[in-house]
Amino acid sequence: MARARETALITGASGGIGLELAQVFAEHGFDLIVVARREAELEALAGRCREKHGVRVHVLPMDLLVPDAPAKLVQQLADAGLEVDILVNNAGLMDVGGFADIGERGRGRILNVASTASFQPVPSMALYAASKAFVLSLSESLSEELKGTGVTVTVTKTDMYERAHDQHAVARNLPELFLSDVEDVAREGYEACVAGRAVVVPGLPNRLLASAVQLYPRWLVRSIGGLIGRRATR
Numbered sequence: 634m635a636r637a638r639e640t641a642l643i644t645g646a647s648g649g650i651g652l653e654l655a656q657v658f659a660e661h662g663f664d665l666i667v668v669a670r671r672e673a674e675l676e677a678l679a680g681r682c683r684e685k686h687g688v689r690v691h692v693l694p695m696d697l698l699v700p701d702a703p704a705k706l707v708q709q710l711a712d713a714g715l716e717v718d719i720l721v722n723n724a725g726l727m728d729v730g731g732f733a734d735i736g737e738r739g740r741g742r743i744l745n746v747a748s749t750a751s752f753q754p755v756p757s758m759a760l761y762a763a764s765k766a767f768v769l770s771l772s773e774s775l776s777e778e779l780k781g782t783g784v785t786v787t788v789t790k791t792d793m794y795e796r797a798h799d800q801h802a803v804a805r806n807l808p809e810l811f812l813s814d815v816e817d818v819a820r821e822g823y824e825a826c827v828a829g830r831a832v833v834v835p836g837l838p839n840r841l842l843a844s845a846v847q848l849y850p851r852w853l854v855r856s857i858g859g860l861i862g863r864r865a866t867r
């Protein structure tokens with residue numbers, strides 16, 4: 634379904650899931666604002682999307698870890714007269730102020746990229762899992778709070794995809810069944826976002842795993858995670 638002339642801002646669009654998400658949004662007729670540090674990769678993506686899908690793409694190279702980056706980004710958008718219809722928080726959390734203080738426009742969508750690590754503690758990836766649990770909880774609460782306002786929040790509990798399998802020891806200890814194709818992950822995230830769904834877990838095996846870890850006692854889930862983590866970091 635074409636949704637021409639709406640704009641999606643995607644952080645971390647120079648590689649991985651963010652790059653795939655950008656291509657899926659472009660394919661569906663969205664203009665793009667793409668943010669990451671590597672300008673050359675963003676420009677290459679922009680060129681491909683303009684040529685293939687005829688969409689407008691604004692490249693905003695930026696390090697989002699710099700404390701004033703969110704304010705700078707908001708200023709750059711205002712200066713360029715750009716409005717954001719869909720915000721895809723893929724590179725990380727963008728803190729633009731207290732939630733209670735943020736004015737509401739009455740429409741728009743947010744897609745937060747979490748992880749299957751959001752469901753349970755992951756020994757050997759403790760900080761990562763804790764931060765993704767934060768993203769999941771925050772997104773679910775906001776999704777409820779914003780019901781009826783025209784603004785929706787979707788969170789994808791993305792699983793490890795193939796490249797992560799090569800890069801991370803923990804992923805190498807997971808059965809291949811739980812590894813996804815990065816394009817499928819982006820497509821499922823996109824579909825859920827435009828449909829305004831609160832939560833999506835891409836891939837049937839991961840949906841089953843996500844349900845299973847809710848059923849077992851925390852000590853058991855934690856201990857199994859510890860075994861996998863110790864094997865991975867040995």
Ligand SMILES: NC(=O)c1ccc[n+]([C@@H]2O[C@H](COP(=O)([O-])OP(=O)(O)OC[C@H]3O[C@@H](n4cnc5c(N)ncnc54)[C@H](OP(=O)(O)O)[C@@H]3O)[C@@H](O)[C@H]2O)c1
Binds near residue numbers: 647669674792
């Ligand atoms: N990989 C997996 O299997 C997996 C599984 C579950 C969830 N996730 C989640 O999915 C999201 C994307 O992961 P990924 O694997 O696609 O990551 P990735 O391939 O490493 O890509 C990360 C993207 O974020 C950008 N980025 C990183 N630090 C940045 C900064 N300080 N400022 C601006 N941009 C920055 C990078 O661009 P530059 O380097 O150009 O800045 C890149 O475009 C993350 O939220 C991750 O937690 C991933």
